[in-house]
Amino acid sequence: MDVVQQKLGVLRTHLDQIPVLQQLEETAKVPKEHLVLGVGALLVIIIFFGVGAGSLCSVVGFCYPAFKSFEAIETKIRGDDTQWLVYWIIFAFFSIIEVFADFLLYWIPFYYAFKMAFLLWAFLPQTRGAKFLYDSFLKDLLKKNESRIDAALADAKKQAGSIGGDVAKVAGDVMAEAQKMATADDKKDE
Structure with missing residues (x-):
């Protein structure tokens, strides 16, 4: 005792x-x-x-790194900016993988404990895990596929613009039709 x-x-x-x-x-x-x-x-x-573990992991994986990123932006030291940019690349990559593998992750025992440990390892300045992952694996993958990623993003942007224009046209047509109906109802009431 x-x-x-x-x-x-x-x-x-x-x-x-x-x-x-x-x-x-x-x-x-x-x-x-x-x-x-x-x-x-x-x-x-x-x-x-697992009760609220997903939310807790999201808060831990976002709040501290977001604050440290803010501090890095406000200082003139360049090395800390790089550390946090690399962390956000790893965080985004991990999040995208997690979205597509979500149905499998449900079956992994203590998944959120592992995720929390991974996030801490990735962002803590003592371990610099995100920098290690980026330098060891992700940098080469992204550089090798940079032109295909750029082409896919350009195509997605073009399609989003086309879809946005179509939606705006349909919305305008619906509004015009609603206005005609409202005008017709007003004439009936007179």
């Missing part, structure tokens, strides 16, 4: 450096180390049992 108290004391010393936790401790009347351990346990349960 003394070992547990000693570890809690060490944790408390680290948590004393976070003013928000001090305020939370005073408000809740619960020691901050217990609050942090409780929230951590809750997050572990959420991730391993």
Whole structure:
């Protein structure tokens, strides 16, 4: 029991450096180390049992990197911009794969725990996993298929413009017909 108290004391010393936790401790009347351990346990349960795990993974995979990207934009250091651009490329690639493989992912036990670990590995500055994946695999794949990707995007843009024009024409025709009907109804009422 003394070992547990000693570890809690060490944790408390680290948590004393976070003013928000001090305020939370005073408000809740619960020691901050217990609050942090409780929230951590809750997050572990959420991730391993899947209740809201997808949303939690999305928040973790988006919020911290988005804030760090904002900070990188606002500083003059170029290396951090590159790190976060590479992360967003990996995040987008992972998200696209996940959309198409969603029906298979349902059957993988602890998928969200693995996804959370992957996202943390990808964006933490200590690991720079996204940079590793980009340099090792994705860069060569994208460079090799760059012309085909550009052609597909150009074709999609052209088709989207054509479809948009068709939708606008149909919407205009519907509005004109509705106006004719409204005018005819007004003449009947007179």
